[in-house]
Amino acid sequence: MSGVDIDRRQWENAIAGAFAGFATVASLHPLDVVRTRFQVNNGHVTGLPSYKNTGHAIFTIARTEGLRGLYAGFYPAVLGSTMSWALYFFFYGRAKHRYSKGSDEKLSPGYHLIAAAEAGALVCLFTNPIWLIKTRLQLQTPLHHKKPYFGFSDALRTILKEEGWRALYKGIGPSLLLVSHGAIQFTAYEELRKVVARYKSNKGKADHTDEDKILNSIDYAVLGASSKFAAILLTYPYQVIRARVQQRPSSNGVPRYKDSWHVVKETIRFEGIRGFYRGITPNLLKNLPAASITFVVYENTLKLFSLTRRNKKNV
Known part of the structure; x- marks a missing residue:
């Protein structure tokens, strides 16, 4: 495979990832708003309504804040997700190409894990400011007495003015730990992909090495959701810690939590282990179908690129 082909494939991965990220956010954002509000609600939070469950939260937000409330932080969510998936699949x-030394041989699970962790760390450094702004916009409600942010650009200017550029990297610690989420998800996806392809090939007497021809959109959807479920169960506490440390400081400029370790201590003290899993229901409701959508769009976009290349060669 030539250098030009390799570069093209990597950019195709990025474009496919961007499409997948946009499709995911656009369809499931309200559940992300609910998840974020549950995550930071430790029973002592002022400025957030009390929700009984996911359904009640969606109904309450729709009734009191309207569509704007359900889609709070939508722009940074789209920007962050599109950028994250594009950069993630690119890196x-x-x-994977570097670890395979340019060959077409399948990598071992260990190399998949390392490649996914490496990609996740790089994406985290690029996108943390976007996720911080998204979190803060999602936590703004009519109960807030502090001057609200009027969109993404106003939030960025206000944070830089009031807190300095370092504030944009609050939560970077748990974000880097969340690299394990993507690493677990992608490793599980790759390994389950091989198992399903081998099973279907044995059943249909087809070559299991040509996975693109064996697997279909239903397979990608199931694989995406299954791998996401495993990653969520193992890494969800990091998401709660990040959301809590990224909250906007009070009107006197004092943050609710000093750092991630402060979040851990306070959560254990007042809520126990359950506190680290607040909001997991809307998180699963959002992210399992989101992962399915992401991988269906991603894999089919790559198939489209591959088909286009073959058609050009045949012309």
């Missing part, structure tokens, strides 16, 4: 593709 992940480059890492």
